[in-house]
Amino acid sequence: MKSLIAGGLMVVLLAPGVFSQELTANDIIQKVNDQFNTETSYGKSKMTIVTTSGQKRTFVQESWSKDRGEKNLVRYLEPRRVKDQAVLMLNHADDIWMFFPRTQRVRKLATHAKKQKMQGSDFSYEDMGSGDAFVDDFTSKRLEDEQKEEQDCYKLELTRKQESGSSYSRLIMWIIKENFLPVVIDYYDDKDPTYLLKTMVASDFREIDGIPTSMKVVMFNQNDNTQTEMELLEVKYNITLSDAMFTERSLKK
């Protein structure tokens, strides 16, 4: 009976337009957060960087996530130059280890490393890290709803909390009302909250294992005039993953 009530509540919350006016910014961002952080997940993705000179660089990686994004492991498959390089992030990316197969060394990185570009792309490790960042590092304010990328969206302004170590002072986020997936996120400069650094645009929305998923994300870097596309080739949710997978031992495999 309890589950039926809970299920019923879920339907009401997800029904577009019904109670949308009553949803606060915190409600919305919490739903986005919950959507991102499934219990476990596996993904294989292709990252294509379009450089300033117009050249393309392609990376293929596998990633595993557990405990609603608290544990993450990323391993590169291609190109050869970075094959088997791996990154382990625990405690919502507060602890990061990187494995370099050529030297067989594991290096513990401090959280400042999250600011670094991932393989020279327009995504930083922070962009790829824990989905809890939206809730933990920012306070949310609801702005007037808007159409974005032909979708009915909630529009939120996320302002960095004083104690947060995020490298963005502010985010503007458009969230699809129908599935609570962000369709566009504007990232603003660390020091100047009016200076737009990057814009992320999501597309190709599909339901995988009952969970709405954007299969393609493009990050446009206004500052460097570059862009990086991240395409999900394969994704699975709520699979069985052991804790042993998220250890230094597993990182080296």
Place this chain on the structure above:
Amino acid sequence: MLILVFLISGSLAAQEKIEIFGYFESQYMGTKVKSDYYQLFSNKLRLDLKSDLTENITFAANFDYITYHGKKEWNILDFLSPDIISQVPPGMESFYILPFSNRTFLDNAYFKLSLKHFDLTVGKQQISLGTGYVWNPMDVFNIKELVDPTYEQPGHNAIRLDVPVGNAYTITALYSPDDTWKNSAKLIQFKGRISHFDYSLVAIEKVWRFHDYTRFDYEKMNFLELPEQRRLLGASTAGELLGMGVWAEFAYNWMNLTENFYELVIGTDYTFDFQTYFMVEYYRNTLGKTDHKQYTLNDWMRVFAAEQKAISQDQVFVLIQHPVSDLINLGLQSIYSISDQSLALVPVLNYSFSENIDIMAYLNLNFGKEGTVFSKNMGNGGMLRARIYF
């Protein structure tokens, strides 16, 4: 030998689940020594093989083939001060030659058995110990290149057992056999995690094969070897303090014949919001000397021969790196000997030419006075390296 390597790899590739990869590296190195300019070119082909033989057993190997061209014999005395050269025994002047000979060798070849409760690795394998970036007091197996510390290290013949204890702790036992049990290296290490800090404790026993570079062993046609038992207790940690990365590594060495000594590394790093990366690492080695006037021919030769990590007692390494574009990283390394107050500056450029081609170039500029570790006599020069991965 190379033909054999290709035959083996070809036949292995024909089987399932064999991965063949590696890289080709072409390198130019030039150094101005006195009034001359020495040039050395090298080509290196590294062929890696990897196969999952069963669900639990992995086999991996690397073959290296290196050719040298240009100045293939460097006279070490060209880099030393007259005071040091005067210590060379009469008639031995021609022995201080550093040769660069073409080489083909099996760098690593091992299998790894991974079961639920342990990993067992048997064969020639890389051994990396410690948290230091440039110097690793705990690592008695390798000495990193000062200006190129992330270059891969050679494999060592060993049997290694890693036993995880829970998800945060690992006990490692390693045995690297030599001619007798007594002369073989033995290691035991405990690694763990407390809060946001990793730490490790290590105990090692290994014979240190020093040489006396003022005496020649005509039977072995080499400088006289002075093997000595070395026992080491070490500890390392890495974590975060006030938003900055911090690490430390310490090792105390009990020597059988000569003086005991210790090594210490303390480092910190930070990435600024504008993507500039900054690192400082301090290194103390009490085997090193506190003044350049104390350096001997043996000290210099042991450093050149990679028997000893440093000639001066206290050194600092500083690295500043910035991605000037999405493909180019510019950096400046500086290495300062606090003991003899000499400085080397190494501007570095890394260029990602294409997906699988990296280009690296650096200049090596020494500013110390004669006789110091980074003296102008060491020669100012540079290196250009292109590496193609396949």
